[in-house]
């Protein structure tokens with residue numbers, strides 16, 4: 001059946017507050033804080049220095065890693081600092097950030113230029129442009145788009161799926177882009193189809209956005225192969241797997257890539273950004289952010305420079321009403337609650353919400369009553385209740401069987417749980433704990449290998465020494481003999497010195513190298529895991545203390 | 553700077569607003585019409601049985617949690633629901649001490665020894681009923697004739713109190729009253745003595761006909777009476793999405809399909825399915841007992857297996873065991889295999905090849 005996937009929930013859309021508000025530009029902030037890590041993959045290194053003048057669209061951070069994208073100056077001005085600054089991060093961590101004081105001229109760099117005839121350009125040229133422009137999945141996954149736009153050899157994308165579902169409540173930024181920039185978005189899609197290449201595209205839009213459906217259908221009319229597919233509103237329709245299931249009726253095999261089944265999903269605003277980058281040469285330096293929630297005086301959709309502190313957005317919308325209990329980056333189902341209004345807007349943030357007490361969950365956790373609602377709600381057909389209690393008692397070895405890794409952390413289970421169990425929190429903890437275990441195991445294996453190699457080396461060295469001694473003895477004897485016999489013959493060369501030592505060392509080194517690389521790649525995750533472990537420990541201690549108190 | 557008045561708990565940040573207390577309360581409301589009917593039909597004694605049982609559950613829950621120095625969970629309404637459900641499985645003239653014993657047993661042994669709500673393996677109300685049935689078989693199968701409230705034969709409030717508190721009453725008709733049997737009991741005893749169903753039902757026992765059974769004007773435990781009102785409450789729960797259709801429908805099927813088959817082939821010895829549906833505890837069991845979330849499977853597939861099992865066992869016990877009524881035993885037996893069912897009916901995760 002078209003337009004449906006397994007499970008799912010119906011949270012109140014709450015979109016009316018902002019859905020009819022046209023996109024308006026946010027006035028230039030006093031100061032921009034542009035983090036150097038706004039995408040999945042490796043963070044960028046700064047390529048500017050403090051005091052340097054930068055122009056709008058100039059690269060200010062880049063990385064040599066494949067999975068990474070550059071960061072650009074959102075406006076012209078002066079770099080006044082490259083420093084650690086609060087980021088929208090689960091544990092309130094800081095991030096290396098380029099601080100820019102705008103000069104007010106907002107002058108573009110001279111190198112900014114579109115590709116003249118994109119529909120006749122080489123795919124490689126467009127792929128490189130998308131990479132250079134720093135475009136990432138704007139639905140929240142922030143995975144570098146150029147990688148998805150470069151199908152692996154031998155794979156073909158049959159259908160390009162464009163995600164206009166915007167299933168998160170409150171958020172309306174994709175909707176506004178579709179309504180106001182439908183032509184450009186469709187042009188972006190056409191460029192994507194040319195690049196992949198593919199001749200078929202389906203744009204999935206939930207039916208609670210009739211204006212967007214109308215505008216996009218209208219704009220797509222003159223293109224063959226682009227079809228708008230209205231879908232019944234249901235969360236999490238915009239999640240990759242669910243969109244695929246809803247539109248094609250197929251499920252993405254666990255562990256497989258979309259392209260393995262001939263599909264590709266891009267967010268609709270990503271398509272618009274690709275248009276801007278390819279046709280006008282503009283890198284990704286702004287995005288539309290929905291500012292909404294009952295705690296916001298005048299909700300709006302703001303075209304915001306990346307790096308703008310969220311405080312500016314909230315203030316522009318008339319500030320917060322009294323009684324705001326949560327400020328959320330992103331949507332209320334998957335977004336991140338922050339208590340620091342200085343954190344900047346980054347590429348993946350589609351909304352800033354200020355929610356009042358009556359809009360949020362703030363009730364104590366109760367025991368699971370096994371009502372099964374989470375099971376019915378889970379779009380990945382998992383058993384959240386079981387995963388949660390097993391995580392609680394640290395039974396991590398059964399998690400693969402329960403497919404914990406397939407959990408997309410959509411929050412549907414927590415949304416319906418009558419016992420207010422923070423299920424997603426348990427899953428995140430379990431995932432991190434498993435990662436940490438795995439790394440510990442790897443390290444153990446490495447240590448073992450190293451010890452073994454060392455023992456072998458020591459053994460070799462001993463053997464060699466003995467051999468040398470023998471050789472020396474032999475030489476001495478020979479010399480003596482020669483002297484004694486008064487024969488001028490030279491001693492035979494000693495037994496070949498074993499080069500084995502070196503070989504072993506080299507082998508160990510090459511073995512260790514990829515592991516070390518992997519460790520570096522995981523270092524971010526590692527620190528997260530360590531934090532999670534610490535948090536878990538603290539929680540355990542707290543529980544123990546409570547239990548002790550109860551017993552006393 | 554960070555603002556301390558802002559919460560930073562994890563996503564999801566919104567909720568559908570339902571709570572455990574809401575769920576329990578909905579079930580209690582759904583039972584209200586049938587409860588009221590029970591009081592109407594059996595008089596003040598029924599009200600006393602319900603009040604005493606429910607209170608014992610609430611007090612036990614409260615005291616136990618207080619002793620364990622845990623926060624009181626009386627507010628989650630689950631103890632109240634357990635009490636009401638248990639009361640509805642009792643005979644209308646249950647002595648007070650039996651009500652209290654049942655209530656205490658339900659909460660302590662049925663629930664708290666496992667660790668409280670959510671951890672118990674058996675439906676607390678049913679396990680208490682089974683306990684009472686085994687411990688006090690005489691009192692548990694004493695079925696007074698129906699004496700509707702405000703009718704001529706009705707007991708006065710004073711008489712009712714005397715019946716429940718002392719087992720005695722000044723009312724002369726009490727002696728006769730206790731001698732009737734439930735239709736199911738009647739069928740079991742009589743066919744057991746070699747009579748056909750028609751003889752058994754049409755002969756000595758005259759109280760049975762479908763309309764009276766459906767509306768509740770018939771002997772039995774408090775909640776076994778009005779199939780119609782119980783079903784109405786069940787439909788309310790279905791519509792409010794507190795329960796799903798899977799368990800009730802499959803439980804009915806599990807009992808009524810074999811009933812139909814046997815009756816078709818041998819109507820002389822096997823009563824018709826309508827009889828099975830309308831007498832005894834099938835309706836209350838299917839809508840309110842088997843659907844207890846804590847003690848039923850968590851997946852849809854599991855719920856279907858569970859429902860079928862409950863229904864089938866009910867039929868088996870009713871037809872071939874020494875007990876006339878099988879719903880409680882059937883559900884409790886099926887409760888015991890729920891962990892197993894859960895383990896083998898995990899849904900196929902997204903993207904896993906079957």
Ligand code: SF4
Pocket residue numbers: 377378379380381382383384406407408409410411412413414423424427
């Ligand atoms: S958060 Fe995970 S377990 Fe919960 S509903 Fe979403 S995918 Fe399923």
Ligand code: SF4
Pocket residue numbers: 367368369370371372373374375384385388413416417418419420421850
């Ligand atoms: S929704 Fe909550 S209470 Fe219900 S089964 Fe899942 S975890 Fe348990």
